[in-house]
Amino acid sequence: METMEKVAITIVVVVMVSWGWKLLNWVWLKPKRLEKWLRDEGYNGNSYRLLIGDMIELATMMKEGKSKPIPVTHDITSYALPFDHHIFSKYGEKSFVWLGPKPTMYIKDPELIKHVLLRPDEFQKPYPEPVQDSLIGGLLVTEGHKWIKHRKIINPAFNLQNLKIMFSAISSSCSDMIHKWELIMAEAGSIEVNVWPYIDSLAGDVISRTAFGTYYKEAEKKFEIQKEQTDLIFQMPFILHVPGGRLVPTQANKKLKENFKELRSILMTIINKRKKAIEMGESKHDDLLGILLESNKKEIEENGVGMSMEDVIEECKLFYIVGSETTSNLIVWTMVCLSLHKEWQIRAREEIFQVFGDKELDFEGLKSLKILTMILNEVLRLYPPVIMMTRATHKNTKLGNMMIPPGVQLSLSMMHVHHDREIWGDDVNEFKPERFAEGIVNATKGKGSSPFFPFSYGPRVCIGQNLAMTEAKTAIAMVLQRFSFKLSPSYKHSPFPGFTLPPQFGAHLILSNIS
Known part of the structure; x- marks a missing residue:
């Protein structure tokens, strides 16, 4: 009996020591090893702080x-990425930050x-990725053979x-939005309108119709919940990046879980119907x-x-x-840019x-709207819907x-590349669609097409970019057919990131009928 007790105690001690060693390695030894590697490679950043890293400062x-808007300018990187700008100013271009115990x-x-x-097989999405995993899955986070199958x-x-088939649904949604604006303007030649809620609803309506067809009304509740999920996530970046943060019993975490269950129930009902x-x-x-389900059925039958x-x-x-938020961002910033640069609004309308x-x-x-294509590319350059992408190493790469080494995250700064003076020239922060007149390859001062990647790049380029x-x-063509517009005096410039880059104080414009 005494021998068995000694064996049991020995097992408990070994397990505790093993867990303790793993915990120590996770929270301190591994981060310090990676910090030494980064500094040996010429990268600089704050020293690692136990568990929290740079999260409080971020x-x-x-x-x-x-909390505040900025003067109207297209030079927005320091505003949209304040912590990153602070790190670059303090440590230079080759720098790193700590998201909890993980160096980036x-x-x-x-x-x-x-x-x-x-x-993509060598530089995969970080897992788990606190913000993304709480909001979405699917192609955006799937890896390896599963991603290949899903993409197919x-x-x-x-x-x-x-x-082409979906175009009629897109046109119908745009017509509905324009009709709302025409009703508002029924008794006035021009009026101030915060166009952002309308554009946001437009994009949701388009993806509802194109994704769910006759069931799009049932999907509207889903979109409301998912928007609330996004807001909740970005209210608590600190909690999400600290290990175990999603287990803390806060009101936001509780609501996230409730919404997750309700979303699943709504979608399962629609899919089963x-x-x-x-x-x-x-x-x-x-x-x-419908196309996804039919394609999936075929895949199951064949393989x-x-x-x-x-x-x-x-x-x-x-x-x-992806289908709603990114597109609504592109439309609203295009309207803001055309309000600021009326000559391009006129050229596009003509x-x-x-x-x-x-x-x-x-x-x-x-396909014949060449000027509008140039304008949209310039807006995507200055106001990319996704301003940064993160990848991670899982082995020596x-x-x-x-x-x-494994365990290092890489932050691919799309916005900084899109605003890089060496790539785009001294007019990098000016709205100049003409830089795309000869295509993307010729817009980058001989640097090719790789510095322009608003929809990502390579095998995992956004599947919905053409949509x-x-x-x-x-949307922009139909608006320009009916209205001219300019910034309202009450407009506040605020391209601040959530999941994408919305105007957080709205987009107040003066709309006028085309006489």
């Missing part, structure tokens, strides 16, 4: 930055960024033929969900394995975040009337002349 600067090194060289994005199943939903309608031959496969119900739910959540007159738009005609550009072109 959260404080984000809160302070978000900044990569601003477009060639190195290109190599990272071209090698989803690809048919975004081909050119299906975009759609699957049943397809089986009964009562449903067309002309929206994203035995496809996407599970949970996989389909995650892709539907992704449709909204081109639209030359192609369509005052008649309804058609899908094929959008070569990048340039570095061999990066986003089609929607943005349609």
Whole structure:
């Protein structure tokens, strides 16, 4: 009996020592080893602080930055990324930060960024990634063979033929928004309108119709919940990046879990109804969900394995975040830029009337809008919907002349590359769509197309970029056919990041009817 007690005590001690060693390695020894490697490679940053790293300073600067607008300017990097700007000013271009016990090194060289994005198996998404994992899954976070399979199943939903079919739904949503503005202006030639809520609703309506077809009304509740999820996440960046932060019983964490369950229930109901309608031959496969389910069915029949119900739910959540928020950002910042630069508003309107007159738009005609395409590219450069991407190493990985050890995160600063004077010239912070007149390759002072990646780059380039550009072109063209617009005196410039880059104080413009 005494021997058994000694054995049990020995086992407990060994387990405790093992756990203790792992904990010590996780919270202190490994971060300090990675810090030494970073400094040996010429990178500089704050010394590691146990568990929290730089999170308190980051959260404080984000809160302070978000509290006030800035003068109207396109030079927005220091405002949109205040903590990153502070680190660059303090330590230089080769710098790093601590998100909890994980070091994140900044990569601003477009060639190195290109190599990272071209090698998704070696530079994967961080896992777990606190913000992303709390909001979305699907293609955006899936890796390896699972990502390949999902991409194959989803690809048919975004081909050119299906975009043509979806164009009528896009036009209908845009017409509805414009009709609302016309009703507001019924008794006045011009009026101040905060266009942002309308554009945000437009993008949600478009993705509702194109993703869920006849079930789009049922999906509206889903979008409200998902928007609340986004707001909750960015109210607590500190908690999310500290290990175990999502287990803290705060009101926000509790609400996140409740919303997660409700979202899943809503989507499962819609998906099951759609699957049943397809089986009964009562449903067309002309929206994203229908095409996805049909493609998934084919994959299962041919190869035995496809996407599970949970996989389909995650892709539907992704449709909204990526399909709605990124596009609404592009549309609203385009309207702001055209309000500031009336000469380009006039040129774009003249081109639209030359192609369509005052008649309804058609899908094929959008290809002829060269000036509008240049404008949208310049807006994507200055106000990229996603301003930074993060990747991580999971084994020793070569990048340039570095061999990066596992556990290091890489912050790919899209916004800094898009605002880099050496790439774009001394007029980098000016709105000059003409820089794209000869295409993207010729816009970067001989640096090629790699410095321009608003929809990412390489194998994991955004699958919905053509849908986003089609929607943005349609919305802006239809607005320009009917209205001219300029900034209101009450406009406050505030491109501050959440999941994307919305105008946090709205976009107050003076709309006038085209006489």
